[in-house]
Each structure stands twice: as C-alpha cells, then as structure tokens.
Amino acid sequence: MSDQKPLSTGSEWTFEQLSTYDETIGRLAKQFRLDTYPTQIEIISSEQMIDAYASVGMPLMYNHWSFGKHFLDNLKNYQRGHMGLAYEIVINSNPCIAYLMEENTMAMQALVIAHACYGHNSFFKGNYLFQQWTDADAIIDYLLFARNYITRCEEKYGVDKVEELLDACHALMNQGVNRYKHPKPVSAAEEEAMAKEREEYIQRNLNDLWRTIPAKEEPESKKKKRFPEAPEENLLYFIEKNAPLLENWQREIIRIVRKIAQYFYPQRQTQVMNEGWATFWHYTLTQELYKQGFINEGYMLEILHSHTSVVFQPDFDDPRYTGINPYTLGFNIYRDLRRICEAPTPEDREWFPDLAGSDWLDTLHFAMHNFKDESFILQYLSPKVMRDMHLFCIEDDDVNSFLEVSCIHDEPDYRTLKQSLATQYNLGNTEPNIQIYNVDIRGDRSLTLIHTMHEGRPLEEESTQEIIKHLHYLWGFNIRLKSVDERGEEREVYALSG
C-alpha cells in the first residue's frame, strides 16, 4: 500500500475532481497500453439520459415517433424503479463522447470514466470492424447533415410523408447493411456534394432501366437476362438505386437510414466483446486506483457493488433471466484470458498452448483488435468459463415433440458447446437471410425476394406481412417473398399486389 492520499473521499463530485480522476485513470490506462480517442465528458441529468437512450444513444438524431415511444417507455420504467439507468452512454466518435449522469456519486463517476472513456473508447479505436466500417471523425457531422436534411424534407413534403418513409426504412434497416464490402469513409461535406450529383445520376440511369419502348426485338437469349444479375442482400441499397417511382429526396432518406444502420452494424456484432472489454477495464483500472491509494475502501466497496450488479447473470430458471448477459460473458472471457497467461493450468496448456504463459497484455489487445463476437467466443471461450457459468445447450427441433439437452459443460462437449454459443452470435444465422432475387423489368415490374431458410426456420408471419407492405410502399409495384428451404423447395410465399 502506498502513502498516496485518496483523490477524494466524499460522495459528491466536482468538476475539478472529475478532471483529476480522468487524468489519473488515463495515466494508468496508458500503462496498460489502452490507445484511445480524446474524450469529451458531458454531464447530463437523468431525464437527458433517458432522452439520449431513446434516440439510439446518439447526440443528434432525426425526429421520429419511435424514439418518442422508447422515451415514454423508459421514462415510465425509470420512474417506477423498474429500470436502473445505464450510468453512461458512449459514442463512437472522435473525440469520443461520454455522457455521465449528474446523480452518480464520485466513486461511480470514477468507474464510469474507466468503463466508457478508456474501455469502450479504446475498443472503438482498436477493433478491426470499427476501423473498417465506421468513421469516427465524420459521424457527428453526418448525423447533423442527416437531421437537417430530414427536417427540410418535413417542411417541404410534410411530416406524414417523411414518417411513412422512415417507418418503411426502419423495418428494413437490418437488411440495409453491406456485410462484406465496406465503403471508403467520406466526410460530411463531400457527402452533401455527392448527394446532389447522385440525384442526377440515378435519375438518368433509372430512365434507362425502365425504358418502356423496346428498341427492337431482341434475341431469345438476351431476354432471359436477370436483374439484378446477382442476388442483392442490401435491400435498402437496391431500393435506393432502383425503385422506379421514388423521388430523389426519398432516395436520399433511404440512404441516410442505410448509412446509420451500417454505422451500428459493428456494434451489433461485438456486443459481448465490447461490453466485456469495458467491464474488464473498469474492474482492472479501479483495482489499480485502489492499490495505488488513489481511492479508499469506501469507494472500492461501492465500485465493487456496482460491478457485481453489472455482471450479474441470472440462471436460466430465474424469473429475471432474459438470456446471457453480454457484460458477464465478455468479462469472464477476458479475465480468464489473463489468468491463462499468468497462471495456466495443464488444461489451459492443452487448450491454449500459444496463450498459456504469454504476456497477458499482448494477448488481450490482440483478442480485442482482431475478432467479432462469434470468432472471439470460438477462439477464446475456455472450458473453465463454460464450467463456471454452467453453460448448457438446448436443442429444439420442431420434428420432435420434446426439447433435448444437446450438450453441457463437460469434457466431451466443450467444443460443441462452444460452437453452439458462437453460432448464437453470428448475425448471419440469427437474422433471416433475405435477398433481392429478381425484378420483372419487361413485365409488371414486380420484385421477387428469396428468404433462404436456415435450419428450417420460418419467418415470423405477422411482422413479415407488415414489412411486405412497407416494401410495397417503397417499390411501388407487386412484391413476392419466397421462403426456400435448404433443398431449394419453396415453403412459403408472402405476396402483395396492387
């Protein structure tokens, strides 16, 4: 124990103290090689936090009723004490913006600073998905552009028309991302200039695509040519570029929703890793603060109490159970990784020969940089964590009348169990695979989509019908969506004509 005097002891915080803590934690973080964007800490009230929560956590967002709905829902739950508020929100931007609530005690602020400003922040800066897919420098400007653009459209075309369009876009948001090819980052100013150019270009090309007078009789083989030539997974992109009847402002709004969906796509793929990483670092950094005498026992107890509730994992048979807590799973894996490096057991040497006994900081940073949830779990989930969490897998096959425990945390099953859990985090499996397959260019302009079924799983009927309506609104002509099973047989057709 050092003779360092604690930075503070009371529960109230001041701006000077925040600054001192941030500086101290930042120094420690550097020693652990956490590379971060500069941080901008913003103190907000709880109502503002609910606010920020409702508009997907972004500091600037266009207006939409669904954000209002979430606001009302959160407000009610918060007021009735059903929901503890997140103590922080962090934005993947440069500088990295972190919202802290004024109600937090000083000890909590210290935890939150460690969690958000150094944990999440370093993850945003370091993880390959974020590096490839998001542009932290431009996001705030882009959101500003988006909000202004949409506001202008509301003034010009009316709130109802814009709302109808946004509703349709939101329904297809998850199908509005490119999973494989990633775009090069563009600044907001360029974006705005390009928007204009795009409008003209699209209109010109559309005219070609939809030219109604055939120039001359074409040979039979050419008639068979499909459009699009290859199936398109990015439904919003396809609609933006090819829907016959949309106006240019509508195409631009579709593009905005698509861009925002794309921006969030890495977050959806790295929930366990990201939350786990931030949790691991608030835990490690506050321990370090305590060890070096910057905070006293009282603070540490409060921090540990908070930490414990963050990583609380109810069992499957607990009424509070809603699935695996990503904070817990991620935290457990990182902490176990450190253990494997520092104090490996024979089992670890067998499972992780390259990691056992290696430098733990090297190992953790490598893990954080180069994976997403699915591959991360596949790579690093150890038998020990599976045992500690008592993981087991249930198989539910609708050809059987029963459920079956397909594997448990036990020797012969570790690999299959790990595989199952990893699969659970593969968005490609959990989200239906729907692609645009064909447009009847010469005929009724109808649009055909194919849902390729995975493990015989059908689409949920009611919401699918709703989305077909939205699609129809965007496309303007008949829509057919076919569910096709693994053998290529058509199992279900959703259609809307008229």
Next chain:
Amino acid sequence: MRVIIDRRDSAGSSTGKKSTVNRQRFLRRYKQIIKKAVQDSVNQRSITDTDRGDNIHIPKKDLSEPIFHHGQGGKNQRVHPGNKAFHKGDRFSRPPAGQGRGSGQGAASDHGSGVDDFVFQISREEFLDYVFEDLALPNMLRKSLKSTTEYTLRRGGFTSAGSPERINVVRSLRAAYARRIALSAKKRKKLKALQAELDSLQNSNDPEDLKKAAALKLRIRELQQSIKRLPFIDEFDLKYNNLVKIPLPSSKAVMFCIMDVSGSMGQDIKDIAKRFFLLLYLFLQRSYEAVEVVFIRHHSEARECDEEEFFYARETGGTLVSKAMDLASHIIDKRYPVADWNIYIAQASDGDNWETDTEICQKIISEKLLPRVQYFAYVEIAERPQNLWHTYQQIQDEFADYFAQQRIRNYADIYPVFRRLFARRSD
C-alpha cells in the same frame, strides 16, 4: 486532451429535450387512440380526479415496429447459463408456445411478447388538451377594461430623464453632436473669417502685415481651443428610451355555477352536476387568462357560497329556480360590469320547478340575463324532459346563439353532453 462539459442546463442543446419533438410525434401518431382513452377516462373519474394526467394504454400490436425475424419452428439451439442437474441427452416436453425460447439478439426486442398494452403517462396539460380538443366557448370577446390592472410596457419615444440602463446611445450622441454644432456656431463663423483674413495676409511682405498675421494666428488658436473645450457629451444630451404603460385588453371570464339542491335532487344527480361544473371550470381556465367562479346553490332560497360548500354542503328544501336567477342578475349588476367581463352561466337541475316560478325564470333569463351574458348552458339531469325543459325550449328557439340546453341521463352522458354544448361552431 480532456474536455468536460456541463450539459445539464442546456435545454435546447444537442442533448437536452430532444425527445420533446419525438414525444409529440408519438402522441400525434396515436392521437385517435389517446383521445378515445382520455374520453373514457373522463367518464370514469371522480370529481377531484379530472384534473390530472393519465395513463394511456395502447395495444402493443398497434405500435410494433416490424423487423424481419424468425418465427416458431425449424431447428434451434440455444445456450443457457446455470445448469444444475441436466445431463446430455435429457429430454423434456416443449413448454407452451412463447416460453423457453430466447427472443433473439438485443434486449430491446419486444416482438412476439404477447398482447400486453403499451402504457405511458401523459401530463395534465396533454390530458386536458385531448379532453377539450375541438371545443370552444361561444361568443368569446376580448373586453377592453378601464379598471384593468394589467398593463404592458411599450416603447414610447424618448425622454431626457430615466435610469441608466435605458440610455439610448444613438439618440444621446446625436444630441451631443447637435449641441456641439449649435454652441460652436458663432465661434466657427468668426474662425472662418479670421482664417480668410490670415490667408490674404499670408503672402504679404509688409512687416506690419506679418505682425497682424501673428496676432491672427494666436487668436485663431485660442478660438480653436475654445471650440475643443466644448464638452463631448453633457448630461443635457442624454436621451432615454421611454416606456409607457398601456392597458391590456384582457380576456376575463366569470362563470356562474347554479345548482339546484332541492329535495328532489338525489345524490347521483348532484354528483353529475358537480362533474359537469368541474369540466366547465377546467375548460374556462384554459381559455381565459383570468377566471372567476361564482357558486350559487338554491332550493326555495338562493345563496352564494364558496366552492367547499357548493360541492359538499347538505342542506336542502323546496324549489324556486327564479331566486337563483335573480341572485345571479344582482351579482352581475354589482360585481361584473358587462364591459369588462365575459359572463357565462351554467345551470344544472333535475328540471323540477313550480309552474308559476318557471314563468318568472323565463322572464328573468330572457330580459335580464341573456342580454348580458356570453352563453347560458342549461343541463337537465333527468330521464325525461321536465317542467323547466319545456319552458327553456322557447328561450332556446329565441336566443339560439346564446342559450343551449341538454339532457344528461347518467354519468356516461356528462362528457358527450359537455362536448355538444361547447362544440366549436363554424361561423
């Protein structure tokens, strides 16, 4: 680099109150549902309760935001924590639909979670907005008051006295400039003359002239300095913005609540009457800057009373409606000059009155009251039209714009009747 920003007060800034617009969008989208819920709720509430916000229920299904997701069926594997006693290969029967299956990714998923309502709070203001939407007070006038206590301050020219914060800089400097020009005019005229004289001597070789010139130069310098010595700004130059008090035409209203408390009025009937008055009072409160209420209860005697007594006192007796009308007329004479007040009368009764007295009522209403009031609303709380109803019918025919009557049979009628009495009229 470290930046710490206090955003708590920045209501209009990037983080503050963003949701206000979104909240309005939400309310706007579900307006019809909310309106219906509010109207149902008004009917069910107790008197004291009408005046607050409310929980609104909307079926979840109506506000779902659909996204593509898997339904039941096919083959699913799901990993769970907390195994206690399961072994590989254990089998058990499928739980009823909807349970035992994760809802996919993300905590915010509210799909497939049954038919629960979405419940949220609307504020008192929002609530009342829906309650009184499309209603309007008939014949509302903004009355200009001589005796008014409400003023507004307006800019009215300039004065030469005032407090420092009202100094008008441009005017003051302009005045100073004018003063300097005026005060120095004589001297500058002289200066000009001397300068001309000097110029004519300047080129002379005559020593006498040079001497004269030197004297002139001295004189010129003196004059210039004396002009310069004129104060740049003087107390006298200061001009102040003048503010004048202008009486505001204000919209004031007084409502006369006249309730029959005679023996024939049962507890239920009184309750209905009270609810009706309460609605009316809330409505007036929203439409006028200042509202006063005069409570009159009557049986065979009429008496002005306070709110407490009006709503809760229990004395009772026979019926003479005209006494109340007379009293109202007197109070108007004494306290509510027609030039200053929008006057409303609402009368609630079971309609039971002496035949002869009803005639007197009719006379007072059409001769004394209606010429002076904005609107007279009569509600009769009875199954079938009573004595008063038939007589009042004649008044309504004669003064269609200023008099209306409606019948209330039960609690559920209160709000619809209220809406009918105060429906916005298209001109």
